[in-house]
Amino acid sequence: xxxxxxxxxxxxxxxxxxxxxxxxxxxxxxxxxxxxxxxxxxxxxxxxxxxxxxxxxxxxxxxxxxxxxxxxxxxxxxxxxxxxxxxxxxxxxxxxxxxxxxxxxxxxxxxxxxxxxxxxxxxxxxxxxxxxxxxxxxxxxxxxxxxxxxxxxxxxxxxxxxxxxxxxxxxxxxxxxxxxxxxxxxxxxxxxxxxxxxxxxxxxxxxxxxxxxxxxxxxxxxxxxxxxxxxxxxxxxxxxxxxxxxxxxxxxxxxxxxxxxxxxxxxxxxxxxxxxxxxxxxxxxxxxxxxxxxxxxxxxxxxxxxxxxxxxxxxxxxxxxxxxxxxxxxxxxxxxxxxxxxxxxxxxxxxxxxxxxxxxxxxxxxxxxxxxxxxxxxxxxxxxxxxxxxxxxxxxxxxxxx
Numbered sequence: 001x002x003x004x005x006x007x008x009x010x011x012x013x014x015x016x017x018x019x020x021x022x023x024x025x026x027x028x029x030x031x032x033x034x035x036x037x038x039x040x041x042x043x044x045x046x047x048x049x050x051x052x053x054x055x056x057x058x059x060x061x062x063x064x065x066x067x068x069x070x071x072x073x074x075x076x077x078x079x080x081x082x083x084x085x086x087x088x089x090x091x092x093x094x095x096x097x098x099x100x101x102x103x104x105x106x107x108x109x110x111x112x113x114x115x116x117x118x119x120x121x122x123x124x125x126x127x128x129x130x131x132x133x134x135x136x137x138x139x140x141x142x143x144x145x146x147x148x149x150x151x152x153x154x155x156x157x158x159x160x161x162x163x164x165x166x167x168x169x170x171x172x173x174x175x176x177x178x179x180x181x182x183x184x185x186x187x188x189x190x191x192x193x194x195x196x197x198x199x200x201x202x203x204x205x206x207x208x209x210x211x212x213x214x215x216x217x218x219x220x221x222x223x224x225x226x227x228x229x230x231x232x233x234x235x236x237x238x239x240x241x242x243x244x245x246x247x248x249x250x251x252x253x254x255x256x257x258x259x260x261x262x263x264x265x266x267x268x269x270x271x272x273x274x275x276x277x278x279x280x281x282x283x284x285x286x287x288x289x290x291x292x293x294x295x296x297x298x299x300x301x302x303x304x305x306x307x308x309x310x311x312x313x314x315x316x317x318x319x320x321x322x323x324x325x326x327x328x329x330x331x332x333x334x335x336x337x338x339x340x341x342x343x344x345x346x347x348x349x350x351x352x353x354x355x356x357x358x359x360x361x362x363x364x365x366x367x368x369x370x371x372x373x374x375x376x377x378x379x380x381x382x383x384x385x386x387x388x389x390x391x392x393x394x395x396x397x398x399x400x401x402x
Contacts, residue, residue: 068106103372169353171366181306186333196259
């Protein structure tokens, strides 16, 4: 029997410097969702150099390649998101973003690199993995619906994958650690927009106004009671206001105020409940003040979950390849959201977190922060875990498992 574990470890040792160089090149040229043109070309060029048949232009800038195409009865999909963020980088690194105002502040440059590393590894060990492997490089994860567009354009067809695996680089765990849980992993996420309509007046005469700023303040305070006084402590929900817009001068009470924000829940049954409660608060505030409101609410992200059977195989894979102390059982659903959930509407999924927190390397900043840094040791950790995971999933399939 071939020593696949030994081959994986040998691969990461021999290719670590190439992976770091590759990741830094992607970091220099971040592109926002559906505009990842250079990123997409770099990915497809690399895959074609490996001799793979590459499908380009899916959802505009998505890239897909299959390995072990002679296998039709069992397919495992691996998803890697590729977009950057509209953030001005402040890391001071010598490979900082050359695209002004855009940054890989969410670690997707690392995701891409792990994906390309997996492609190269599978070209070496694929003959020992009894499954077709589909590599999905997805655009526009950051709130723009890239996954849904990829599904609409057939990424889960010919053949339909049996399961899909995704991960996120995670600065809230130490480098080398892998976080996971079964059931809900990342929250369902919604978006709302509100316009509070009052009557403007001079700042010296508030008695002549219907003050939308005061209504906004009362509404925001009222929101806090929805979670704290209506939802069980055994469930998780978050309501946050992200923007407040209104007013034109220090001495004018404006006629309207606009607010927007997000709702996150770990139980989708709470969505309609929270929406109804929010509107009740709006009705009370505006009725009491003599104003009116406009309210729109959109469900954006579904729950991202992990299949329990796949989590068990992941745990075994982490213990085998990194040691049991690196396997971190997460207790709670994280309240960020992910469009990986779109794929899980059709096939079972597994989603986990690769730790990249390292104080010695100043990798201490949260995702989406302009000073965010990725510990590049995470790249090889990701390949080791995914390689071992594919081996073990395929072994279960070979023994007659699903």
